[in-house]
Amino acid sequence: xxxxxxxxxxxxxxxxxxxxxxxxxxxxxxxxxxxxxxxxxxxxxxxxxxxxxxxxxxxxxxxxxxxxxxxxxxxxxxxxxxxxxxxxxxxxxxxxxxxxxxxxxxxxxxxxxxxxxxxxxxxxxxxxxxxxxxxxxxxxxxxxxxxxxxxxxxxxxxxxxxxxxxxxxxxxxxxxxxxxxxxxxxxxxxxxxxxxxxxxxxxxxxxxxxxxxxxxxxxxxxxxxxxxxxxxxxxxxxxxxxxxxxxxxxxxxxxxxxxxxxxxxxxxxxxxxxx
Amino acid sequence: xxxxxxxxxxxxxxxxxxxxxxxxxxxxxxxxxxxxxxxxxxxxxxxxxxxxxxxxxxxxxxxxxxxxxxxxxxxxxxxxxxxxxxxxxxxxxxxxxxxxxxxxxxxxxxxxxxxxxxxxxxxxxxxxxxxxxxxxxxxxxxxxxxxxxxxxxxxxxxxxxxxxxxxxxxxxxxxxxxxxxxxxxxxxxxxxxxxxxxxxxxxxxxxxxxxxxxxxxxxxxxxxxxxxxxxxxxxxxxxxxxxxxxxxxxxxxxxxxxxxxxxxxxxxxxxxxxxxxxxxxxxxxxxxxxxxxxxxxxxxxxxxxxxxxxxxxxxxxxx
Numbered sequence: 001x002x003x004x005x006x007x008x009x010x011x012x013x014x015x016x017x018x019x020x021x022x023x024x025x026x027x028x029x030x031x032x033x034x035x036x037x038x039x040x041x042x043x044x045x046x047x048x049x050x051x052x053x054x055x056x057x058x059x060x061x062x063x064x065x066x067x068x069x070x071x072x073x074x075x076x077x078x079x080x081x082x083x084x085x086x087x088x089x090x091x092x093x094x095x096x097x098x099x100x101x102x103x104x105x106x107x108x109x110x111x112x113x114x115x116x117x118x119x120x121x122x123x124x125x126x127x128x129x130x131x132x133x134x135x136x137x138x139x140x141x142x143x144x145x146x147x148x149x150x151x152x153x154x155x156x157x158x159x160x161x162x163x164x165x166x167x168x169x170x171x172x173x174x175x176x177x178x179x180x181x182x183x184x185x186x187x188x189x190x191x192x193x194x195x196x197x198x199x200x201x202x203x204x205x206x207x208x209x210x211x212x213x214x215x216x217x218x219x220x221x222x223x224x225x226x227x228x229x230x231x232x233x234x235x236x237x238x239x240x241x242x243x244x245x246x247x248x249x250x251x252x253x254x255x256x257x258x259x260x261x262x263x264x265x266x267x268x269x270x271x272x273x274x275x
Numbered sequence: 276x277x278x279x280x281x282x283x284x285x286x287x288x289x290x291x292x293x294x295x296x297x298x299x300x301x302x303x304x305x306x307x308x309x310x311x312x313x314x315x316x317x318x319x320x321x322x323x324x325x326x327x328x329x330x331x332x333x334x335x336x337x338x339x340x341x342x343x344x345x346x347x348x349x350x351x352x353x354x355x356x357x358x359x360x361x362x363x364x365x366x367x368x369x370x371x372x373x374x375x376x377x378x379x380x381x382x383x384x385x386x387x388x389x390x391x392x393x394x395x396x397x398x399x400x401x402x403x404x405x406x407x408x409x410x411x412x413x414x415x416x417x418x419x420x421x422x423x424x425x426x427x428x429x430x431x432x433x434x435x436x437x438x439x440x441x442x443x444x445x446x447x448x449x450x451x452x453x454x455x456x457x458x459x460x461x462x463x464x465x466x467x468x469x470x471x472x473x474x475x476x477x478x479x480x481x482x483x484x485x486x487x488x489x490x491x492x493x494x495x496x497x498x499x500x501x502x503x504x505x506x507x508x509x510x511x512x513x514x515x516x517x518x519x520x521x522x523x524x525x526x527x528x529x530x531x532x533x534x535x536x537x538x539x540x541x542x543x544x545x546x547x548x549x550x551x552x553x554x555x556x557x558x559x560x561x562x563x564x565x566x567x568x569x570x571x572x573x574x575x576x577x578x579x580x581x582x583x584x585x586x587x588x589x590x591x592x593x594x
Contacts (some may be wrong), residue, residue: 032514032515033581034513034515034519036514038408038564118404120476123478137407138408
C-alpha cells in the first residue's frame, strides 16, 4: 500500500475479510477507473461495511431474513419497507441481507434523509457504502442502471416515531409508485420487525433538533439494544404504467402498504422473544 | 496582416492566451483561417503559426472591435474567453464577460456568422447538498443563488441562451464542461492539484469529474464541426472523490474545519491565493456530478485520455 493512501483506504483494507472481498467481487457494479460510481459508492468500502455489520447482523441482532428468493438476482427492483428505530439500522440490515443473499448477492442502494449529506464524514461514509440522497431523480437513474433501491416511504415520520406508536405504519408517500411505473421496476415489500425495540424513543427534543438542523432528536438509550430482528421479503408487485389519476396511484401505494403491514404482522406473530 | 486562404472558413477564437484555446487553435489551424483574440493581452504564437494567425488584444465593448469583422470574413466563433473572479473586479468582469459577449453576439448577427461554440462551466448548476447525481442539461442553474461571484457565469449562460433560441441562424452550441485539468491549465482546481499542500474541508470529499484539456479541445472542435444547436454537458463517465484526486496528483490534503459553515468561508479569505476561493467553498463540500451522455450521443464523442493520465502530469510536477 502506498504511503499516500488515505486512512479510509487503509482501514477498509484491514476490515474487509477475504470471504467478503470475494463476495463483493461477485456483485455486479458499474464503477469508474477509481472504483467510484456517480453517487460515491466505492466497492472496497462496501466490503468493509459488510464485514463489520455482518457480525452485528449475525450475533447482535440475530437477523432472520425470510423470502430472500423474491429479490431478483439481476435487474432493477424497488424494496419498500417500514421505517423504525430512530437510526437507519433497518436500512443497513436490509442491505446486509441483500449483499449476502445466497440466491444472488446485490449491492443495495438506500435512499437517505436529506439532512445527512450535510453532516461531515457521515454523508461521505454512507455514500461510499451505497446510500444516496433521497431524491426521485437519483432513484430513477439508479433503477435505470438496474440497481436494487431501498425506499422507506414513511421517511422520518416512521423512523422518528415514539415507542408508544411502534409498528403503526405512518402515511406512505406515493413517489415510489411513480418511480416503479416509470422504470418498470418490480416492488418487493419488506416487513421489518425488531428495529422498533433496538432504540425505543420516549420523547422528541424538538427545539434542540431544530437548532441542530436535525429532523428529530429522540430521548433514547445511548446504544442500540440487542433486539432480535426479522426481515420478511414479500412477492414482487408489478404496476403497469397506465394509471389514469393520482387517486389510482395512491391506491397502488396503499396496496403496497397493506403488503408491508401483512409482512410485519407475520413477523410479529412468529416472534418468540424480543431480545 | 498574415495572408489567409480564401477557400477556407475563418474562425474567431476568443480567450486565445489560454491553454485550452491554444490547443483548439492547434487543431483547427490547418483546416481554417483563424483569428485569435484575447481580452487580457495580445496572444502570441510560435513562429510557424504566428505567420498565419492574426492576433489581437480586443475589448468587444470598444467600437473598433467591429473592424475585426470588417477585416476578416469571420463565419464562425469559438468563444472561450472569460475573466475569472480571482483575477478581476466585479465591474471589470461584468463588463468583459457579459456586456462584451453581448456585443460579440450582436456583431455575429450583423456579419452573418453561422456557427458559435460557447464554453460555459458546470459551476452554473451550483453546489448543494440536495443535488442529485448526473445532472442533465435541464437541471436548474442554482449557482446564482448560492454564490454571488458566480452570478456572472449564470448571466452569461442566460444571455447566450437568449441568442440561442431567438437567433437560430447563429448556430449556437453551449458546452458545460466539468473540471478541465492538464498541462498549461491555470484554473482553480488545477492550481489546487499542483500544490504540495492543498486545503480541503474536513469530513467532505465530494465526488468530482475531470476532463483532460486535450480531450476538451477535441470536444470543442468536434462540437464546432457538427451543426447541433443546444446545451451540452461535457464530462466523462468516471468519478473520483476530491481528497482521492488530490492524493492521486501527489498533493497532501490539509483538512480545514468544515463546521460551522461560516468558518470555511472565513478561512477561504486567507486562502484565496492557495486555490481555495470563497465562491467555490461549496464545490469542495458537495458534489456537482453532471451527465455527459447527451453530448457523447449527439456528437459521437468519446474521451480518449483517462483521468489517471492527467493526474500523472500533476504528480510529476516539482513542488
